[in-house]
Amino acid sequence: MTEKPPPIPRLRAMTGLAGRFALIGAVLGLLAGSFAYVAGWLSPGRLTPERIVDALSARGGDPVGHRRNHAKGVCFTGTFEANGAGQRLSAAPVLAAGRYPVVGRFAIATGDPQAPDASGRVRSMAIRVTAPDGQEWRSGMNAMPVFPLATPEAFYEQTVAARVDPATGRPDPQALQRFAAAHPETAPFVEWARTAPWTASYAEESYNSLNAFRFVDAAGVRRNVRWSMLASVPQQATTPAELAKLGPDFLAQDLMARLREAPLRWNLMVTVAEPGDPVNDPTRAWPSEREQVQVGTLVVERAEAEANGPCRDLNFDPLVLPAGIEPSEDPILLARSPAYANSFNRRESEAGHLPAPRPATGGAK
Ligand code: HEM
Numbered sequence: 459m460t461e462k463p464p465p466i467p468r469l470r471a472m473t474g475l476a477g478r479f480a481l482i483g484a485v486l487g488l489l490a491g492s493f494a495y496v497a498g499w500l501s502p503g504r505l506t507p508e509r510i511v512d513a514l515s516a517r518g519g520d521p522v523g524h525r526r527n528h529a530k531g532v533c534f535t536g537t538f539e540a541n542g543a544g545q546r547l548s549a550a551p552v553l554a555a556g557r558y559p560v561v562g563r564f565a566i567a568t569g570d571p572q573a574p575d576a577s578g579r580v581r582s583m584a585i586r587v588t589a590p591d592g593q594e595w596r597s598g599m600n601a602m603p604v605f606p607l608a609t610p611e612a613f614y615e616q617t618v619a620a621r622v623d624p625a626t627g628r629p630d631p632q633a634l635q636r637f638a639a640a641h642p643e644t645a646p647f648v649e650w651a652r653t654a655p656w657t658a659s660y661a662e663e664s665y666n667s668l669n670a671f672r673f674v675d676a677a678g679v680r681r682n683v684r685w686s687m688l689a690s691v692p693q694q695a696t697t698p699a700e701l702a703k704l705g706p707d708f709l710a711q712d713l714m715a716r717l718r719e720a721p722l723r724w725n726l727m728v729t730v731a732e733p734g735d736p737v738n739d740p741t742r743a744w745p746s747e748r749e750q751v752q753v754g755t756l757v758v759e760r761a762e763a764e765a766n767g768p769c770r771d772l773n774f775d776p777l778v779l780p781a782g783i784e785p786s787e788d789p790i791l792l793a794r795s796p797a798y799a800n801s802f803n804r805r806e807s808e809a810g811h812l813p814a815p816r817p818a819t820g821g822a823k
Contacts, residue, residue: 505614507796511804513617514797517569523811524571526801528582528598531565532660532710533767536721536758538587544728544753547681548673550782551589553753560756561586563769564660564713567600571813575709576701579651583665583687583724584774585756593780596773598794599665599687602654605740606647610793616641643741655695658704659712661722662693668740669776669791670731672784682731682786684744687724687756713761724756738788765813773802 514526521529542555552558562585566578584598607613619637620629638644657663665687672680701708716722730749736742764770777785777795785791805812 505611507793507800510610510614510617510793510797511800513614513621514569514801515804516621517617518622519570521569521571523805523808523813525565525805527569528565528567528584529569529571530573530575530578531563531582531764531769532713532761533764533769534560534562534564534713534758534761535768536560536562536756536760538585538726538754538756540754541752543751544673545676547675547683547728547730547751547753548782549676550595550673550780551591551593552587552595552780553782556590558587558589560588560758561768561772562758563764563772563774564709564761566709572706574702574706576698576704576706578709579656581660581663581665581709583660583663584769586772586774586778589780594778595780595783596775596778597667597685598774598776599667599685601663601665602647602650602668603666604646604650604743605668605790606644607641607790608643608739608741609789610797612641612643613790613793646741646743655693656698656701657693658696658701658708659691659694659716660709661691661713661716662689664688664724667776669788669794670737670740670786671779671791672786673728673730674782674784680784682735682737683728684731685726685728688727690723690725710761710763717758717761722758724758725752726754726756727752737786740788740790770813771806773798775799775802 511526515521525531538552538558538560540553540556540558542553544550544553545555547553562583565582565584566573566575567580567582568578581601582598583601585596587595589595607616616637619633621633622628623630638648667685670682670684673683674680705711713722728751729744730751731737731744732748735744735748762768775795775798776791779785
């Protein structure tokens with residue numbers, strides 16, 4: 459039997475090198491494949507954050523330099539005063555009795571940063587509460603009791619159906635009707651939009667998490683919850699026709715006028731689900747008799763125009779949560795985080811179109 463001569467050192471070095479190149483090539487190929495997968499190139503029909511935000515951007519004119527949804531808003535700063543009652547439900551540091559700084563934003567759910575305020579049926583409050591150890595609780599809440607849709611796919615389809623037809627300046631009514639007929643789950647939201655009073659003030663609205671989350675107490679016990687910021691200013695019902703007479707920007711003007719007189723307060727109420735309550739479907743409200751715990755008060759002290767305000771470069775990603783608060787498996791909630799990141803990346807990279815030059819200190823967050 460003849461033995462194979464050992465490879466000469468140079469050849470051995472080369473085969474070693476070829477092996478390493480092959481490995482690097484394989485790793486690069488895998489990486490490229492994963493990027494292509496995430497970007498949706500391998501399955502053009504798949505719904506990606508990019509496609510959702512493209513659809514939001516295409517409803518009217520693309521709001522370059524602005525949020526692709528809730529594009530018109532105003533920044534605020536204030537304090538969350540936790541009373542400690544929330545600690546029974548969650549070990550989150552911002553629920554331990556104490557006062558924590560807040561940066562927030564009120565907005566209307568529109569794709570147009572110049573939309574007249576009277577056109578905004580859905581108003582919102584977003585907050586970032588920071589604990590002394592740096593942990594943050596970010597939350598985006600809307601002033602309606604339920605969300606219209608239960609899946610990101612339905613959200614996407616509705617956004618496409620609501621696209622403004624350049625010929626008429628309005629969405630195609632037939633496309634909207636077809637969408638509504640195919641989505642009976644929108645009924646509770648539609649009923650709210652038809653019957654709930656319109657108000658002339660962000661201060662008169664209460665704001666709801668709509669998605670469910672999980673509170674984890676110090677012993678590791680998990681409970682399904684939703685939360686609401688309850689207004690302390692009574693509602694004064696008005697009509698869209700009356701609101702239109704107040705000019706396009708009455709919401710920010712009203713907020714600033716009120717804050718020149720005194721701070722504004724909202725009570726943070728946590729609602730605890732019972733077994734069987736729908737946790738992964740924000741179109742369905744929970745029964746009104748569920749346990750509610752008031753865990754603190756949001757005190758809004760100061761409002762500033764968004765153009766150069768402290769909320770402009772913030773992403774109120776609802777999955778930035780402190781230890782003690784976890785997401786549910788609600789597909790809408792899980793789709794929000796990557797869509798907000800995509801919208802955030804677009805607007806932050808459109809520096810020339812930002813509402814005002816970026817301040818010298820402090821970048822995007
Ligand atoms: C699949 C469902 C949803 C999608 C794709 C979506 C998408 C978006 C996007 C892209 C933004 C702009 C983010 C940014 O540039 O910072 C936004 C803002 C916002 N969304 Fe949603 N959203 C969804 C569902 C919801 C739900 C269920 C709520 C519940 C309350 C909500 C509340 C808000 C609020 C409050 C803002 C404004 C945040 C701010 O003031 O910066 N969204 N949404």
